[in-house]
Amino acid sequence: MVWQFLGVVGKAVIQVAKEVVKSVFPKPVIPIDRFTTDNSVLVERRDEIQLAQLKLQYLQQAENREFQGRQLEISHQRAKDLQEKAHNFEFEMAILSQERDKELQTKAQAFQARQSEIVYERAKELQEKAQNFQAEMAKLSQEKAKELQEFIQRAEDARLQKNLDFQQWRLEQEKALQLQILELNHQFQRELVTYQRQTSLKVVEEQKRLENSPVWLVAADILNSHPENEIMPLRVFFAPPKVQFERFANAANATQSFPDIELTVAEGLRQFFRNYSTQGRQLDFLAGAWVSKTFHSEASIKALFGVLKSEPTLVLESEVDGDYLNFRIAYWGLNWSKYRYDPIISRLPYRDILYEAAKTRARKWQETRSKLINAGVSSEEVDKVYGADNAKNLLILQLEERFKQAGIDSGDLELDYTITKKDFEELCQFLIIYHCLFAGLVADEYFLFQYNLTPLLPQLLPELTQNVPDTEAVKEMIEAVVLYYQNVYQALEIQRSSLVPELNLELAQSLANLPKKTWAKGRIIDSMKAWLKLRELFQPDEFEDLLKAVEAVLKIADLAYVEKLNQCLVAVGENISLSVKDACYNRGMNRCRQEEYEAAIKDFDQAIEMNSNWAEAFYNRGLAYGKLAEYHKAIEDYTMALEINYDWADVYNNRGNAYYKLGDYEKAIADYDAAIKINPELTAAIKNRDITQGVWDELKRQQKQEEERKINWENFTLAQTITAHSDYLRTVLISPDGKTIFSGSDDKTIKIWELITGNEISTLTGHTGYIHSLATSPDGKTLFSASGDNTIRIWHWGNGVQLCTLNGHSSWVYALAISPDGQKLVSGGNDNQIIMWQSNSGQLIRAQTGHSDAIFTLAITPDGKMLVSGSNDKTIKIWELSSGRHIRTLTGHSKTVYAVAINPDGQTLYSGGADSTIKIWQLNTGNELCTLRGHSSVVRSLVISSDGKTLISGSDDNKIKIWELSTGKEICTLTGHSGNVFSLAISPDQRTLVSGSSDKTIRIWRVV
Structure with missing residues (x-):
């Protein structure tokens, strides 16, 4: 069979595939001669490409270092935070234990000194406190353990998210840089081509004098051509075999009746190359130019390269x-410094091919x-009339x-x-196939590496081999072609790793035209990997x-890749397709099940961006927002x-839940009703309803x-003066x-009064200086x-017992504050x-x-968590209570700050001073919000209503003013004191106001 010799072609393709990796990225030629001095622009372009390549290498190394550094930093920070939290937990536990022990010890000592009739009661109270302490310890331990676990999860989620974000950024940067290098290389190559054309034209002029070959005239024409298109054509020279027909003694008919092999093969190549030109891959086929009596083989290739090194060229x-035929190819790309010259087929017995064709005719004749x-x-009669040479x-x-x-x-005979002519036609068809095959391989290599264009040969192979009856030989040859592309793409991955997934898919689309779909499927697998x-x-x-x-x-950034991947899956007969939209949605659902709600929301965001009418995506993102207590977004x-x-009961039910969480009960009930109506x-x-x-x-x-019992602040009237x-x-x-009521005076006494009647209960004595400030424990049993x-005294005011005296200040003590838990006193x-x-x-x-x-x-x-202090230095300072760390300083008062108060919501701070103003501040930022003016003298005291809506101020102008905080307007002024308030x-209950003054009186004001 003639076509058994295609096995030789397949082996040749495999051999070339092994060599192609070594030369796919040759260094471009940079001429060093007298013309170089005039080529500074090209040198700059070369430096730009080298700089870009170094930039890519540095960026990749820097990104890897940054990525590793981030992981190490996150791990270190996580370990440090965990260690710090564990340490703080142990420290807090130790402090709590120590504090409770001391408290129990102090209480026990106090009990011994107190009256015997309350021993049993105090013992019982002590037992209750011990039990409460143990319960608090257990609760605190559980809370801290939960806090540690939540912190670990947050740290892990943050690390994973940072890794994903960083990888996405790195891929985008790498891909953009590789494309930039490719574009710079294109510009450089084109400019270098212009330079080399000028140099080569001078050489051609000298060669013309030798008149050894018309190829020099063609070379001159090529160098003088200046294609406008961005993609430079591949020049293809064809040196056909010269078969001596007279060598076949038994050839039928006259010699001139045999086909001209050069013309036949050239026409086959011409038809084949037309497929490339229509796909934007210009092949400049130069049939008939290879005629020389002086130069051939290596010598002719070397001479041609010396002239056309600026032009991408293929020589067949x-x-x-x-009786043998040898086939070689020479190839160089844009500005290669060295050409590639490969012996493809050596000593192919073309006489055997002709004889096999004759044998095939004989069998058919039989x-x-x-x-x-x-x-x-x-x-x-049959043999004489019809048989002839058959x-x-x-x-x-x-x-x-x-x-x-x-x-x-038979070889010995x-x-x-x-x-006959038919046998030579078979030989020509064989020659056409392998000439087209290797021309296509090299053309695909050129356009792929130079311009990122997908190989075209795989699409053309079915048509090229459609008349070959030996399907097994065709299969072996195609497998060799697939191996060739596989090696080429492995080499490409070194330089353009970010582009390889898409390029592999494009190759798969080409290979999908072949009968064996596993070839294309293999490239799909390579692409996904x-x-x-x-x-x-x-x-x-x-x-x-x-x-x-x-999947x-x-x-969403992978839409283009997935679209191409799905096209390839269809082409190879796979009944499956990937959906970015579904992938994001399903991943969001999985993350919700794992309680990773923030990450789930990002996935639902992408799903909704791809399908804005996806009710389920909106619904489940709403559920995730609800889990994060972002109820407004959930409702949206x-x-x-x-x-x-609109007919979805579960959505109405969950929207009702969100409204319920926001306290909008009327809308919640309406949604529950709608859900019940549907289901x-x-x-x-x-x-829920x-x-x-x-x-x-x-x-x-x-x-x-x-x-009914809403306070009308304008109705405050003086009820009693003491x-x-x-x-x-x-x-x-x-x-x-x-x-x-407790009162402290410059007469060095503390008096205790019954609020309802104004009757004095008792007097506490012991201080030797003015009483400037008082405070009570949250349970009201201890007075400070x-x-x-220069001292602070602690009293059990119910029986008048002084518990202890605190010495620490070196001068007068003006201010006291007790923490909400009653554990810490600040002075x-x-x-x-x-x-x-x-x-x-x-x-x-x-x-x-x-x-x-x-x-x-x-x-x-x-x-x-925070302590606020006001000073004679005209500033307000905010501190972290637990550590004493200074957070920020507020400046705005022009004189001494005498009073500060904090809104019950913990967001707003109020201050009053000697500049007669009241200032309102945002506590977490320190921004001054507004200033209230109304007093004509020093503002000494400030109190806030329990709902945080009303402010009351006392001043040296003997007046008390009540302010509406939402508007900053003064509601009313209370007068009655004859001295500084x-x-x-x-x-x-916000219904009684007590004021103390330099007029030595306590005035009790009540809402009428």
Whole structure:
């Protein structure tokens, strides 16, 4: 069979594939001669490309270092944070234990000194506190353990998200840089071509004088051509074999009747190259130019390269050596410094190919002869009239087969078959196939590496081999071609790793035109593995597992890749396709199941961006927002889901839940009703509606009660005046239960009064200086006093027992503040110090400085995290209570700051000073929001209503003013004091106001 020789072609393709990797990226030629000095622009271009390549290498190394550094930093930070939290937890536990032990010890000592009738009661209280302490310890341990676990999860989520974001950024940067290098290389090559053309034209002019070959005239024309298109054509020279027909003694007919091999093969190439030109891959076929009596083989290639090194060139060269044919190709790309010259097929027995064609005709004639004889024609007439050379060839074939059966090698015999035009046509067809095959391989290599264009040969192979009857030989040849491309793409991955996944898919699309789909499927697998490798993800071996691995991490940025991947899957007959939209949605669902709600929301975001009418995506993103307590966003998503699908009970139910969380019970009930109307069996909606209705009814009842007892601040009137002390009354305080008034005076006494009647209960003495400030424990049983005698005293005011005296300040103590949990007492004074004490033991915890003058006022935020101080240095300072760390300083008052107060919501700070103003600040930023003006003298005292809507101020102008905080407007002014209003206190029910003044009186104001 003639076509058995295609096996030789396949082996040649495999051999070339092994060599192609070594030369796919040759260094471009940079001429160094007298013309170089005029080529500074090209040198700059070369430097740009080298710089870009170094930039890519540096960027990749830097990104890897940054990625590793980030991972190490995150790991170190995570370990450090965990260690710090564990340490803080142990420290807090130790402090709590120590504090409780000391508290128990102090209480026990106090009990022994107290009256015997309360021993049993105190013992019982002590037992309860111990139990409470143990419960608090257990709760704290559980909370800390949960906090540590949440922190670990947050750190891990942050690390994974940073890794994904970084990988995506790295891929985009790498891909852009590789394309930039490719573009710079294109510009450089084109400019270098222009330079080399000028040089080569001078050489051609000299060669023309030799007049050895017309190829020099063609070279001159090529160099003088200046194609406008961006893609430079590949020049193809054809040196055909010169078969001597007279060598075949038994050739039928005259020699001139045989086909001209050069013309036939050239026409076959011409038709083949037309497919490339129509696909934007210009091949400049130069048939008939290769005629020379002086130069051939290596010499001619070297000479041609010397002239056309600036032009991408392919030479298809064949020669006849006796009964054998040799085929070589020479190739160089844009500005290669060295050409590639490969012997492709050596000593191909073309006589055997012709004889095999003659044998095939003889076998066919044998079948025809039998049919003629069966039709009644005699064998003699058949052989004489119809047989011609076929009859002779059949006799030789039968003789050869008998010799073969007898063990005689036909190669040792002269069996001269008669060769006809048809046999030469078979030879020409064989030559056309392998010339087109290797021309296509080289052309694909050129356009792929130079311009990123997909190989075209795989699409053309079916048509090229459609007349070959030996399908097994065609299959072997195509497998060799596939191996060739596989090696080329492996080499390409070194330089353009970011582009390889898409390029592999494009190759798969080309290979899908071939009968064996596994060739294309292999490239699909390579593409997906390269895609996963770029993202530093595991690459499974099984096809289905690969698809799942890719689908699991798809994002909206991968739409173009997935579209091409799906086209390839269809082309190879796979009944599966990937959907970025579905991948994002399903990943979001999985993350919701794993309680990774923030990551899930990002996935749903992408799904919705790709399909804005996807009700399920809106619904599930709403559920995720709900889990994060972002109820407004959840409601927006539920609403969008209902606009798309209005008849969805679960959405109404969950939107009702979101409204419920926001306290919008009326809308919640409306949604529950809508859900029940759609699905009367939806028990969750029925239960939620009943609960919400109950809550709303109770809220309306409370609102009604609140409305009934709503305070009208304008109705505050003076109810009672108590002449309380013999000197200035500096401070007043109301007990937490709203039943008792405490007052401190310059007469060095503390008096205790019954709020309802104004009757004096008792007097506490012991201080030797003015009483400047008072504070009580949250349970109201312990009283703290600060004095001008530089001390703080702790009292059990119920029986008048002084528990201890705190010494730590070196001058007058002006201000006190107690933490919300009652564990810490803070004091400030004339020595510019702030001191923190253990309130139950009086132990000094920490002394800190920061103000440059006396501290007159202190306040602690409701959450117990921050301390605020006001000073004679005109500033307000904010501190971290637990550590004493200074957070920020507020400046705005032009004189001493005498009073600070914090809104119950912990967001807003109020200050009053000697500049007669009240300033309002945003606590977490320190921004000044506004200034209230109305007093004509020093503002001494500030208190806030429990709802945080009303501010009350006392001043040296003898007036008390009440302010509406939402507008900053003054509601009313209370007058009655004849001296400075030093201190104010408001009862827990907000209906009684107590003021203390330099007129030595306490005035009690009540809402009428």
